[in-house]
Each structure stands twice: as C-alpha cells, then as structure tokens.
Amino acid sequence: MADGWQTQGGNSPGDELMQGLEDLKRTLQRFTKGVGAWLIGAAILVLWLASGFYVVGPSERGIVLRFGEVVNETGPGLRFHLPWPVERHIVVDIARVRSAEVGYRPSGTPGRSGRGAGRTIPKEALMLTGDENIVEVNLVVQYRIQDPVKYLFGAFEPERILHSSAEVALRSAVGGNTIDYTMTDGRLEVQEQAKSSLQGLLDVYQTGIVVTEARLLAVDPPNEVRDAFNDVVRALEDRDRLRQEAEGYQEDVVPKARGEAAQMVQQAEAYKSQRVIRSQGDADRFLRVLAEYEKAKSVTRDRLYLESVERIMPNMEKFILDPQNSGGVVPLLPLKDLSGGGAAAGAAASVIGEAR
Numbered sequence: 475m476a477d478g479w480q481t482q483g484g485n486s487p488g489d490e491l492m493q494g495l496e497d498l499k500r501t502l503q504r505f506t507k508g509v510g511a512w513l514i515g516a517a518i519l520v521l522w523l524a525s526g527f528y529v530v531g532p533s534e535r536g537i538v539l540r541f542g543e544v545v546n547e548t549g550p551g552l553r554f555h556l557p558w559p560v561e562r563h564i565v566v567d568i569a570r571v572r573s574a575e576v577g578y579r580p581s582g583t584p585g586r587s588g589r590g591a592g593r594t595i596p597k598e599a600l601m602l603t604g605d606e607n608i609v610e611v612n613l614v615v616q617y618r619i620q621d622p623v624k625y626l627f628g629a630f631e632p633e634r635i636l637h638s639s640a641e642v643a644l645r646s647a648v649g650g651n652t653i654d655y656t657m658t659d660g661r662l663e664v665q666e667q668a669k670s671s672l673q674g675l676l677d678v679y680q681t682g683i684v685v686t687e688a689r690l691l692a693v694d695p696p697n698e699v700r701d702a703f704n705d706v707v708r709a710l711e712d713r714d715r716l717r718q719e720a721e722g723y724q725e726d727v728v729p730k731a732r733g734e735a736a737q738m739v740q741q742a743e744a745y746k747s748q749r750v751i752r753s754q755g756d757a758d759r760f761l762r763v764l765a766e767y768e769k770a771k772s773v774t775r776d777r778l779y780l781e782s783v784e785r786i787m788p789n790m791e792k793f794i795l796d797p798q799n800s801g802g803v804v805p806l807l808p809l810k811d812l813s814g815g816g817a818a819a820g821a822a823a824s825v826i827g828e829a830r
Contacts, residue, residue, distance in 0.1 A: 533569030624682030
C-alpha cells in the first residue's frame, strides 16, 4: 500500500504539494518585487510634485525662479510651481515695517548720550553743520519692501545700502543748515530733507525699498559744549515765550483801547447832537419869545422877569406889590406862619417892586 502512494516520478503527493507551494511562492515574490518598485517610484514622484506647492500669506508676495531666473510673481493663497531643481520660490513680506538706525544702536543700557536710546556710534552720529559746528544726531528710519523683485535681485545687500544711504542723506541735510536751526525750528524740515534724499538714493540703487518715516531722535552738540548750547536753547525758548506773552497782552489791550476810543467817540457824537438839538430848541424858543415880545413888550417883559425869579428862588414865598404905592412897602403880618408854632422868625419874605 505504501507503493500505491508514489507517483510516476517516484515522488509522493506530499512532495509534489510542497514543490507547488515553492513555485507559487517564487512567482509571488517576483510579482511583488516589481509592484513594490513601481509603488515606491510613484510615491517618490507624488512627493516631488507635492513639494511644488507653497502658501503665500495676505501680506506677502511669492517670487518664482526657474533655474535662477524670475519667471513669475504670485499673490496670496495656495500656489504651485515645478519642484526643485527646475523651479523654486521665495516669499517676501511687503507689509511689515522695518527700521534702521543711524548714529546709535538700540540696547537695554543707555549710550554715551545718556538718553536711554541705546549705544551711540560716534563715527555715525557726529556731523558738521552748515555754520561749521559739530552736532550729534540720532536718526531712525522706518521702511518696507515695495518691489520684492528689486529687493531680492536689484542690488546687493539692500539693507546695508539703506543704512549707508541714510547716513549720507542725513549728513547732507544737516550740512545744509545751521546748528541752531537744526536743533530748534528746522528739526522737521531737516527730517523731510533727509527722507526725500534717502528715497532718491534708494530708487537710484534699485533696492525696491520705500521709506515710510525718518525721525530725528536727538540733535545735540558734543558733550564738551552741550551745557552752553542748552543755555542758548533755553534763552531762545524764553525769548519766544516772552514774545508770545507780549503778543497776548497786545491782543488783550488793543481791542479794549479801541473799544474805549469808540465809546468816547460815540459819547462825543451824542453830546454834540444833544448840544445842537438844545441850541436849536433855545433858538426856536427865543424866536417865539421875540415874536410875542413884539406883540406885547411890557407884558412879555414882566412874564420873563417873573419866570426868572421863580426859577432862581423856587422855595421862597414871593409877594408882588404895586409900585404905585406911596410908601413902597406894605406892613406884612404872617398869620399863617404864626399859627404854625412860632416859625415866623425863620420865614423869608420877598418884596418885589418894580424899579423904574
């Protein structure tokens, strides 16, 4: 029975089964080896293509280079370019405001000037003014990137060029003005001159940078003569203060004087009008009296006389006597005053006679 399990080749069915499994295994290994290489190649290709995706922020610009040459400028969003080494990209922030310092460097400790601005750089800060005085100037420049292509490839080390150009522009602006003007009234003008000159130099060098602000932090004479210059500045400030106080006093006094003068003129005009009107009234009255006098001279003369006496002695009792009286005086018994309690001695009587 054991011979019945042997095959024609002398192998048992178990050996044939094992041999078939070995053949299947070798076939699967050959197939798996080819598919694995293909999958690995496909994965590498996908990763290589995926490396071409890049993101540009809202305030950024993307510059695409193909073998070192600029071929595209992209805006914000998800972008794609051919992967390295065919193309590459550079992302530049064009909204961020940067700063550069001339004459000092920021630090946590005060510099030589003692103002807390930082460490003073004498070779940058000391400058010659137009009237041949030495002044120590600290300038801060704020800027941003306007053209990213020029910033990256227009000039070599654009920020270093910015710093050198800022020093040149500042020296030119300070050298064109006197030290007193630079330290006091002309401070803003010197800033604007330095900013304009600096922007012109940056445009000539094609740096792609735009200056947003140039501000003078300190404009002082050297330490050896600083106290004297401070005294001069304080004297100028006192002069301006006194001038302003005088102008304020003038603005207060002059309108009052003008108002008083106008009031006096108006009062004079009113007095003039009053006198004119009264004179005209007196003249009209005189003419009317004259007309009445022409009609009855004696009556008018007596009336005028009596009115004058009444006006001169309004509070005295007056008696009119007939001038034809032989005695000229009539005895008077003031019964009314006697009845008033003995006040007759203080009463006055005027006897008016006509003396013709």
